[in-house]
Amino acid sequence: MSEPVVISSRVRLARNLADYPFPCRMTDAQRAEVVEKVRLAVKNLPDEFMFVLMEDISELDTVAMVERHLISPDFADSTKGRALAVTKDESISIMINEEDHLRIQVIKPGLSLKEAYDIADRIDTELQRELHFAFDNKLGYLTQCPTNLGTGMRASVMMHLCALGESHAVSRIAGNLGKLGFVIRGTYGEGSDASSALYQLSNQVTLGISEKSAIENLMNICNQLAESELNTRARLMESMEYQDKISRSMGILLTARLISHAEAVKLLSNVRLGITEGLIEDVSIETIDSLMLSIQPASLMRAQGKKLTPSERDKARAQLIRETLR
Amino acid sequence: MKCQKCKVKNATTQVKRVVNGEYEEYMLCADCAHEMGFDNIFDNSMPDMFGGLIKSLFGTALPARSQATRCPVCGSSFGDISNTGKVGCAKCYEAFLSDLLPSIRRIHGNTTHCGKSPESPAISDKSVADMPTSPTVQELKAELEQAVKEQNFEYAAQLRDKIKEMEESTNE
Numbered sequence: 001m002s003e004p005v006v007i008s009s010r011v012r013l014a015r016n017l018a019d020y021p022f023p024c025r026m027t028d029a030q031r032a033e034v035v036e037k038v039r040l041a042v043k044n045l046p047d048e049f050m051f052v053l054m055e056d057i058s059e060l061d062t063v064a065m066v067e068r069h070l071i072s073p074d075f076a077d078s079t080k081g082r083a084l085a086v087t088k089d090e091s092i093s094i095m096i097n098e099e100d101h102l103r104i105q106v107i108k109p110g111l112s113l114k115e116a117y118d119i120a121d122r123i124d125t126e127l128q129r130e131l132h133f134a135f136d137n138k139l140g141y142l143t144q145c146p147t148n149l150g151t152g153m154r155a156s157v158m159m160h161l162c163a164l165g166e167s168h169a170v171s172r173i174a175g176n177l178g179k180l181g182f183v184i185r186g187t188y189g190e191g192s193d194a195s196s197a198l199y200q201l202s203n204q205v206t207l208g209i210s211e212k213s214a215i216e217n218l219m220n221i222c223n224q225l226a227e228s229e230l231n232t233r234a235r236l237m238e239s240m241e242y243q244d245k246i247s248r249s250m251g252i253l254l255t256a257r258l259i260s261h262a263e264a265v266k267l268l269s270n271v272r273l274g275i276t277e278g279l280i281e282d283v284s285i286e287t288i289d290s291l292m293l294s295i296q297p298a299s300l301m302r303a304q305g306k307k308l309t310p311s312e313r314d315k316a317r318a319q320l321i322r323e324t325l326r
Numbered sequence: 327m328k329c330q331k332c333k334v335k336n337a338t339t340q341v342k343r344v345v346n347g348e349y350e351e352y353m354l355c356a357d358c359a360h361e362m363g364f365d366n367i368f369d370n371s372m373p374d375m376f377g378g379l380i381k382s383l384f385g386t387a388l389p390a391r392s393q394a395t396r397c398p399v400c401g402s403s404f405g406d407i408s409n410t411g412k413v414g415c416a417k418c419y420e421a422f423l424s425d426l427l428p429s430i431r432r433i434h435g436n437t438t439h440c441g442k443s444p445e446s447p448a449i450s451d452k453s454v455a456d457m458p459t460s461p462t463v464q465e466l467k468a469e470l471e472q473a474v475k476e477q478n479f480e481y482a483a484q485l486r487d488k489i490k491e492m493e494e495s496t497n498e
Contacts (some may be wrong), residue, residue: 021400021415090488121442128444134416140439146430179339208436
């Protein structure tokens, strides 16, 4: 499953019920009706979903869901009249009354866009037996924001582009990708925090291109980027300074008593590179990828079962990393 | 010389104008010139090519597109949509289609869906669905009209060239 460059794949489909205004124009009563209709339809799916009203769960749990990419930051911001259906393994989720009535999302580890799409496609087909989705022959699935018209599909891959990021190649590539209808952005903070080296590549165009073509194009770009990343990594690793940087990163992670989120992400990124290039052998990529998620503030506090001050978090984070990597 | 619009009658009226810094010249017959409002020398506000045409065809039957025009289902005006970037409901796409098309084309470079549909969920697997469809001259003209209304002259000039190109290739 683990791939040196692609961490995870995600596909989401935007759908709206034809008989209700889009969420920006809905009354509270209509929101509740849509939640109930979708709840009943989800109940009939073969997959087992947990159904939660966002108002019923704690702020900490909500933010932790954002950190796990299960829901969008916007969805967490205002929880009124919103609900989430999610499978136990969290690979399939349906946000209800986000920007659209339904956002069906499937996340899979590694480069598994086709598998993720097939699942999202099946859920959509099954749901549409019970729900009447807004669709126009010319414009496709109708969405609140015209940027999602057509297939309503946004496919994305999370990529570890530490070497390309280091050589500032990602910002150069970003401009060209834009012209091809793709977008690449840093996942920890917009643009500024390139140190994390985690990027999300996704399709922008949803109208006039089929789901299959959009995914194939995305995979092509993704493979080209991955190849270029691997070549750049090989060159970087020739330098003793770089090997030293990776070993020191591992050293700090193994011994630090306090560590901020930003520093931890940066060092884990270096260690991840060390693993894929064979410099570090006794840690798996999966361990690093799962640490990247669990060291985030809300996830950390959720695991500890209580709210923590920033310095308490730094302490808990350092401890979690030490124990995991040992 | 025949009129460039109806291509039937003899051209008697020469129209010269500069749009977005680009010089244009048309030769029209008296009827077409009148229809397009080019015969009134006292009226300096010449209607744009296609907007004028459509208005003269529909007369007053076509409601004036303004902030007051609202979606019959959700009550959104086009102003609401362009201010928030959010469309109010599915019906808005019908009610404001001509207003929305230029932005849709700018976003996607295309205005025709291909891929899955509720009736034929499997269509996305067919290769024929992968063929992008080109816009028709009619669609481009509607967009041109809107672009001129929005004073988006750069985009309008691109559309005009494209329409000209398409019309020439069909005439050949």
